[in-house]
Amino acid sequence: MTKTIIKLTVRDVRFPTSLEQHGSDAMHTDPDYSVAYVVIETDQGMQGYGLTFTVGRGTEIVVCAVEALSALVVGKSLEEIVSDFRGFYRLLTSDGQMRWIGPEKGVIQLATAAVLNAVWDLWARSEGKPLWKLLVEMDPRKLISCIDFRYITDALTEEEALDLLLKAQTGKQQRVDQMLKEGYPAYTTSCAWLGYSDQLLKQLCTDALNDGWTKFKVKVGADLKDDIRRCSLIRQMIGAHNTLMIDANQRWDVGEAITWVTRLAEYKPLWIEEPTSPDDILGHAAISKALAPLGIGVATGEQCHNRVMFKQFLQASALQFVQIDSCRLGSVNENLAVLLMAHKFKVPVCPHAGGVGLCELVQHLILFDYISVSAKYNNDPIIISFGYSCEMLESSVQTHQYPQGQVWKKLQ
Numbered sequence: 001m002t003k004t005i006i007k008l009t010v011r012d013v014r015f016p017t018s019l020e021q022h023g024s025d026a027m028h029t030d031p032d033y034s035v036a037y038v039v040i041e042t043d044q045g046m047q048g049y050g051l052t053f054t055v056g057r058g059t060e061i062v063v064c065a066v067e068a069l070s071a072l073v074v075g076k077s078l079e080e081i082v083s084d085f086r087g088f089y090r091l092l093t094s095d096g097q098m099r100w101i102g103p104e105k106g107v108i109q110l111a112t113a114a115v116l117n118a119v120w121d122l123w124a125r126s127e128g129k130p131l132w133k134l135l136v137e138m139d140p141r142k143l144i145s146c147i148d149f150r151y152i153t154d155a156l157t158e159e160e161a162l163d164l165l166l167k168a169q170t171g172k173q174q175r176v177d178q179m180l181k182e183g184y185p186a187y188t189t190s191c192a193w194l195g196y197s198d199q200l201l202k203q204l205c206t207d208a209l210n211d212g213w214t215k216f217k218v219k220v221g222a223d224l225k226d227d228i229r230r231c232s233l234i235r236q237m238i239g240a241h242n243t244l245m246i247d248a249n250q251r252w253d254v255g256e257a258i259t260w261v262t263r264l265a266e267y268k269p270l271w272i273e274e275p276t277s278p279d280d281i282l283g284h285a286a287i288s289k290a291l292a293p294l295g296i297g298v299a300t301g302e303q304c305h306n307r308v309m310f311k312q313f314l315q316a317s318a319l320q321f322v323q324i325d326s327c328r329l330g331s332v333n334e335n336l337a338v339l340l341m342a343h344k345f346k347v348p349v350c351p352h353a354g355g356v357g358l359c360e361l362v363q364h365l366i367l368f369d370y371i372s373v374s375a376k377y378n379n380d381p382i383i384i385s386f387g388y389s390c391e392m393l394e395s396s397v398q399t400h401q402y403p404q405g406q407v408w409k410k411l412q
């Protein structure tokens, strides 16, 4: 029986995280963690949930962009979409008029991500599977047919991508069993947001260590003296055996990044994340080259707006860790392209997940990457139910809806 999408709703949902500096970094000093939250509904009464992450003001613009795309979705059946998912991806990203405001970047790509995340969620739910399982059990040819290879064939052709997936079939069931038993390793960013006091950092770090965390990310970039103090403090607390990463959220120029990170090298960070503009591929290449002798890699991706950018970062050896983002790229379709390119270029994938819903969504993608693509992993349990884990508690959506939700009314 066909499932025709008859309705799409989108809401602006915001959490006032800036009040306590949760999520703060060197560039986003007052983020209110937010989402444009999409629900699609079929004529059979089934729903699919999708979202894209934002940080407060501006969410209303993403909501408008989702509304602009909705006419391309409503009226289509799920079967029609997934029988030519590449074509549907193109329909959304290559609309003769709307592509001018992208293409495949910025607000319109965030909106594409929210809509397509809802479609993938609907597809997984209609199959009664969590998204990762839908992907892992899908025929490799079908998976490939969901990817738009336009602009990336100089780095990865369809045939090569299929070959990578077919090769990774070996040992797949073992990896599924291992993941169900052990889960996939994760890192925490929650102890060391830039606006946190040293006292709070210490307390959160102690709690995280007690909970078994072994990998910690610290925000840096605003003040070198503060960074030295905070990195020294956290390194002392976690010991030499645990992993430290640092994240500057695009704060520096290229030369400044090299000098600053060199000053923090004694704390042995595994990577510096987003040292400079997310669009500066050659700048990232220069930073990578300068920091390699110090054993520090460059990570980026949370604001890397499409597969074409990732392609060039990989071709230019400008990053050592690929940070896919479930809501920045054009949903699962575009993330599949990036996972496969990263595998071809032998660069590990460590997803970005600081934001509403991102941890929930990206766990599906990294499980797929480990089981069906890279077969490489570095160990923390994860819990997943049906779909793409995008559904929010309706009570929470209503309380936080901007500006009419109770939480926001109280703050006015």
Ligand SMILES: C[C@H](O)[C@@H](O)CC(=O)C(=O)O
Residues within 6 Å of the ligand: 022, 023, 024, 025, 028, 031, 055, 189, 247, 249, 273, 302, 352, 353, 354, 355
């Ligand atoms: C504004 C966000 O909290 C950002 O700082 C998240 C981020 O950079 C990360 O999780 O990495």
Ligand SMILES: [Mg+2]
Residues within 6 Å of the ligand: 247, 249, 273, 274, 302, 352, 354
């Ligand atoms: Mg980051």
